[in-house]
Amino acid sequence: MNGPRDYVYADLTWEEINDAVLAKKVILLPVGSTEQHGPHLPLDSDVVMPTSVCMEAGRRQPDDILVMPSIPYGYNEHALDFPGTTHVHYDHFIEYCLDVVKSVAHAGFGRIVIVNGHGSNEHLCEFIARRATLETEALIASTTWTNLAVEAFERVRESGHGGAAHACELETSTYLYLDPSKVRMDKAVDHYGGAAGVESSRFTAVDISKGWGPVKLVQWTSSSTPNGVSGAATLATREKGEAVFEAAVGNLLAFVVEFKGIEKAERVDHRAVRPKLPPLPSTD
Numbered sequence: 188m189n190g191p192r193d194y195v196y197a198d199l200t201w202e203e204i205n206d207a208v209l210a211k212k213v214i215l216l217p218v219g220s221t222e223q224h225g226p227h228l229p230l231d232s233d234v235v236m237p238t239s240v241c242m243e244a245g246r247r248q249p250d251d252i253l254v255m256p257s258i259p260y261g262y263n264e265h266a267l268d269f270p271g272t273t274h275v276h277y278d279h280f281i282e283y284c285l286d287v288v289k290s291v292a293h294a295g296f297g298r299i300v301i302v303n304g305h306g307s308n309e310h311l312c313e314f315i316a317r318r319a320t321l322e323t324e325a326l327i328a329s330t331t332w333t334n335l336a337v338e339a340f341e342r343v344r345e346s347g348h349g350g351a352a353h354a355c356e357l358e359t360s361t362y363l364y365l366d367p368s369k370v371r372m373d374k375a376v377d378h379y380g381g382a383a384g385v386e387s388s389r390f391t392a393v394d395i396s397k398g399w400g401p402v403k404l405v406q407w408t409s410s411s412t413p414n415g416v417s418g419a420a421t422l423a424t425r426e427k428g429e430a431v432f433e434a435a436v437g438n439l440l441a442f443v444v445e446f447k448g449i450e451k452a453e454r455v456d457h458r459a460v461r462p463k464l465p466p467l468p469s470t471d
């Protein structure tokens with residue numbers, strides 16, 4: 188028993204939450220997905236990785252950070268052909284996450300970062316952060332944790348474009364670093380193809396480190412990979428995972444410091460005439 192940790196939201200009491208608000212702590216909300224990650228990685232991969240990044244950031248800078256309980260389910264309709272995958276409708280996902288973020292804004296926190304671990308949540312998290320910023324007094328940012336580790340991964344990767352997309356060189360390496368006992372490396376296989384189901388295209392290629400091609404095309408996961416892997420899982424090593432994890436934690440900490448210094452500027456109404464009807468529901 189180690190007692191309450193001052194960077195862990197769920198460990199605190201309501202009075203200590205008030206202290207955290209007054210200390211202007213930045214809220215980190217890990218958001219992930221419970222879904223298939225090939226024959227070698229556990230279903231919790233997209234939850235464990237962003238949560239671990241956030242918890243380590245909080246452990247290193249507890250005066251600046253409060254880590255919320257993770258949201259373990261995400262948008263996943265395209266992957267439902269693989270058992271173990273759970274899917275939350277995009278409307279429900281947006282509204283649920285928005286309610287969570289608005290709750291902490293209501294408590295008085297002014298800076299909130301959604302730290303996502305599941306690629307298909309990314310555009311939804313961006314939308315949630317935008318809406319929450321417009322609909323509360325807080326500033327809300329979003330990131331997908333792998334975006335914070337691109338430079339570090341590019342220095343250590345061995346795969347080509349498409350080697351890091353899902354249950355891949357990057358994700359498998361990171362899980363090997365965090366908890367190798369959960370990784371079935373003897374079952375790891377490679378598959379190149381990505382969400383578009385096209386092995387090499389300068390338009391639709393997908394790589395979570397090198398980025399998407401200029402055209403987005405997503406098929407059912409089961410029609411683009413036979414085993415749930417998109418990338419080079421067999422090239423994963425614990426050392427690559429450590430490099431990626433450390434970079435993500437370091438960059439998240441740097442952003443938290445920057446974020447604390449960003450003011451939420453006042454709105455300025457430039458209209459010559461104000462209509463008598465009320466504004467749109469989301470802006471009143």
Ligand SMILES: [Zn+2]
Pocket residue numbers: 224232233304305353354358
């Ligand atoms: Zn993943």
